[in-house]
Amino acid sequence: MKVLIANRGEIAVRIMRGCREMGLLTVAVYSDCDRLAPHVRYADEAVALEADEPAASYLHVEKIIAAARRTGADAVHPGYGFLAENAGFAQAVADAGLTFIGPPAGVIELMGGKTAAREAAGRAGVPIVPGSGGPLPEGATEAELQEAGDAIGYPIFVKAVAGGGGKGMRLVREPDGLPRAVQGARSEAASAFGDGAVYLERCIERGRHIEVQLLADEHGGVVPFVERECSIQRRHQKVIEETPSPVVHIETRRALASAAARLAAEVGYTNAGTIEFLLDESGNFYFLEMNTRLQVEHPITEMVTGIDLVRWQLRVAQGERLEIDPERALAPDGHAIECRVYAEDPNAGFMPCPGLLETHRPPEGPGIRVDAGVAAGFEVPVHYDSMVAKVIAHAADRRLAIDRMDRALAEYDIGGVPTTVPMFRWLLRHDDFVAARFDTTFLDRVLAGRDGTDFVDPPDDAEELAVIAAALSVTLGRAAVGAGPGAGTAAGGRWKQAARVEGLR
Numbered sequence: 001m002k003v004l005i006a007n008r009g010e011i012a013v014r015i016m017r018g019c020r021e022m023g024l025l026t027v028a029v030y031s032d033c034d035r036l037a038p039h040v041r042y043a044d045e046a047v048a049l050e051a052d053e054p055a056a057s058y059l060h061v062e063k064i065i066a067a068a069r070r071t072g073a074d075a076v077h078p079g080y081g082f083l084a085e086n087a088g089f090a091q092a093v094a095d096a097g098l099t100f101i102g103p104p105a106g107v108i109e110l111m112g113g114k115t116a117a118r119e120a121a122g123r124a125g126v127p128i129v130p131g132s133g134g135p136l137p138e139g140a141t142e143a144e145l146q147e148a149g150d151a152i153g154y155p156i157f158v159k160a161v162a163g164g165g166g167k168g169m170r171l172v173r174e175p176d177g178l179p180r181a182v183q184g185a186r187s188e189a190a191s192a193f194g195d196g197a198v199y200l201e202r203c204i205e206r207g208r209h210i211e212v213q214l215l216a217d218e219h220g221g222v223v224p225f226v227e228r229e230c231s232i233q234r235r236h237q238k239v240i241e242e243t244p245s246p247v248v249h250i251e252t253r254r255a256l257a258s259a260a261a262r263l264a265a266e267v268g269y270t271n272a273g274t275i276e277f278l279l280d281e282s283g284n285f286y287f288l289e290m291n292t293r294l295q296v297e298h299p300i301t302e303m304v305t306g307i308d309l310v311r312w313q314l315r316v317a318q319g320e321r322l323e324i325d326p327e328r329a330l331a332p333d334g335h336a337i338e339c340r341v342y343a344e345d346p347n348a349g350f351m352p353c354p355g356l357l358e359t360h361r362p363p364e365g366p367g368i369r370v371d372a373g374v375a376a377g378f379e380v381p382v383h384y385d386s387m388v389a390k391v392i393a394h395a396a397d398r399r400l401a402i403d404r405m406d407r408a409l410a411e412y413d414i415g416g417v418p419t420t421v422p423m424f425r426w427l428l429r430h431d432d433f434v435a436a437r438f439d440t441t442f443l444d445r446v447l448a449g450r451d452g453t454d455f456v457d458p459p460d461d462a463e464e465l466a467v468i469a470a471a472l473s474v475t476l477g478r479a480a481v482g483a484g485p486g487a488g489t490a491a492g493g494r495w496k497q498a499a500r501v502e503g504l505r
Contacts, residue, residue, distance in 0.1 A: 001318070002027060003101070004068045005039070006089075007079030008058060009373030010389060011294070012039035015077050018310035027071045029064055031057040033381040038373060045071050052383050058082045061089050065096050075099035075317060081385065084293040085112055085164075101317040102271050103292050110267055111290040114161050115199050121287040124266040126259045129278060129286040131201035135161050138196075142179045149178045152202050158182050160189035161197040164289070166236025168192060171203060204286065206439045208279040209233065210245055212260040213301050215312050216269045221322040224257035224264075225301050225329045230276075231440050232433070234350070239420070239443065240427070241297035242337040243304055245279075246398055246436035252283060257330055263290070272298075272313050296390070297338050299369060303394040304332035335401040336394040339409065342386045345418035347454045354382040358416030363408035367394040367401075370408075380417055388419070398436075402428055410457070422455035429458065 003019050004027040005012045016026045016039065028043035031052045040046045047067035049057040057063070059082055068076055076093045078084035084102070087109035093100040102108070111117045115134045122128055130152050136145065149156050149172070158181045160168025168189030170181035182198060190196035213225040229245035230238045244253070260275040274295045276288040298309050307324060316322070343357075344350045357378050362370035372389035374380065380388060391412065393405035406428045409421050427433055430446065 001074045002072060003075045003077055004029065004071065004073040005077050005079060006064050006083055007081070008034055008037060008039055008384065010371045011079040013042055013373060014371055015079060015310055016042050018308065018314060022311065022314060024314070027067065027073050029067050033379065033383065037378060038375050047071060054082065054383060061092050065092055068098055069096065073098065075101055077101040078293065080293050080296055087112065099317050101313055103269055103273065107267050107269055108292045111292050112162060114159060114163065114289055117290055118287065120267050121263055124262040126263050126287045127285065129201050129204060132199045135197040135199050136182065145178050145182055146175045148200055149175055152200055155203040155205070157201045157203050158185040158198050159201055160185060160193060161199055162193040162195040163189055168198065169236060204278050204280050206281050208247065209276065209440050210248065210256065210279045210285065211274050211276045212256050213274050213295065213298065214260050214264055215272055215316065215322055215324065216264050217316050217322045218270050218319060219321050222261045222264045223322055223324045223326055223329050224260045225305060226332045227253055227256055228297060228300060230297065231438055232443050233440050234443050234447070238297065239340050240337065241300055242335065243300045244332045244335065253330060256285060271316050272309055296340065299371060299390065299392045300336035300338045303336040303369065303392060304334055305329055306333065334394055334396045335398040336392060337401045337405050338390055338392045339405060339424045340387050341389045341391060342420045343380045343388050343417045344386050344420055346420050346423040352386040353417045354380045355417045357414070359413050361413035362389065363391065363411035367404050368408045402434060422457050425457055426455055
């Protein structure tokens, strides 16, 4: 089988690696500015899309179908983003006699409509956040809008029916702000998705974003996985994910998994997907939406379960039955954290920073995985999302995973453009993050509290320990004056001194 990957960057490389391990040939497609990109070099074949703008390259359905036909591809993997959740694209792939590695077009269309997805969740017995029963009428008056808002209760989110990634979303705390928010959300949604329909949903204050990965085959088999904690978000965009959630107990985990499996069965889902929930302070959870594709953060699930999600996507697309122990999928081995590294300047309002990547030496070592779509000498283009890599750390527990991630980020040699690495190193040391005292508004709040203070990398451990050791040397030297022969020179004394140094870090 030959697979065309209708995407770019790190996810294209990730899928190609999975194909290569299964002995499958791969086809890359690329825009003009991506002609030297790693995903192009890694593929067995590559087809130029002869444009840079997304609409004329990675979003151009006809060009991608033509590339698949020209190269004799049997299947198309959409990755995430671009056309991954476009029902028209999935149908076009099927109509061309090719296999779409994902759910059927009808399911993508159903779950892509946020109000229809809420209705499906209700039929499956999955709790949903109170909201409007459907899209708001386009000609609704201010009085009608405020009546709808009053019936739900404030604060309220105005959300795009076709939305995602925080686009077409507005938070409204007072009734008089609702009409303007609806107007703004409609305009943004129409620009981003070609559909200005919006609906209302109550805002759950201090909520956590919890999601459940699942796989489903064509024979009715559904396997939900251990939850992922995705509450660390900037402007509604995830930047750090981890698994398992530090606040989800086993009973809630099983309830989340059961809800996800019921919804997948209700809509006839196949292949990989993720169901997102909102968890309130009392431990109640509510359906948010379904992502009908592979998630950006899928590596952390792979790290704690040992299950290759991309490989299973390919196997399911070939008609195989799932052969995964459901208990294994819900029993994490240790803890994993992912940081999404962006070519953005955190000291300039996270402004995207395209440009030449002069150096790129990813970190290595125990428990570290880096999924990157760039290399030294690569020009980070202006046309696409600014994420350049994902750093994943896996360890026996959360505290060790945080320490391992901090070490990996300190080692990450990426130069030529500013990145979000310094922000992550600061955040990993924040007391509330370490103690898991956060919700979906946490990062925006603590960033605002910095009041423009620049991010700087913390000192390397070697420098830090040298200072501590020097101070201890003076202190312990004074204490040793007058001590008996051999005091402080035994091996046990040296071990204890090292422990004191660690305790001072």
